[in-house]
Amino acid sequence: MSQALTFRYEIDGDDFTRAGEASSSMKNKLKQLGLDSDVIRKVAIAMYEGEINMVIHADGGKITVTVSDTEITMVLSDTGPGIPDVEKAMQEGYSTARAEVRSLGFGAGMGLPNMKKYTDEMQIDTTVGRGTTITMKVYI
């Protein structure tokens, strides 16, 4: 593909059971584009963790995914509470998720670490009280 493709998703913050639909949809599109399965898995994991975080912490948000010849860029932005201590949030096992969320199998403090681990670049821009934008890239 010579021209980059862009996909946009609105993440609903109310319905935890639907969290993951955007990532599933994106994964299917990447499959249709014939991308390498390892690349697809990385994008699916990173985007899913981000999507779940938006639902748990930020009442939803927006995800834009751009696919070029060389990389896949995911931009996840929300107008949630922001992350007061990014360094702490990046530690495996640190979580501020509610008990209800933990009982569903999340909130293990693996979200942000997984996103970092499965992407080639990750940048977090966050302001407490304003929101968070996370940009991740996976090289093709």
Next chain:
Amino acid sequence: MRLKTILKLPGFRALVKGDPDREISRIFCCDLLSIAMSKAPADGVWVTVMGNRNTLAVASLTDTACIVLAEGMSLDDGTLEKAGSEGIAVLSTDLPVFDAALKIYQAGAP
């Protein structure tokens, strides 16, 4: 081993059959979805007690072939229907996680 070997195991109820001829890679046990998300093997059999819609989302994103719900857990009808449309098998058993995984392993899973 193919999926159909597991579908026929005594003590396991097939709620969704998936593709019986699908080749299985490994057995994987985990209840924390974030860990499963990063570790569940493609084409694997995932044994868990976590039966909710997010379980299916994780299975789908990791290309899991079969979800085995231990301790008699189940999924709601809508989620089972979705598993069917995504080609992911779902089994339920009253066995605990270890015993369920062991039975599958003894049946010949790699």
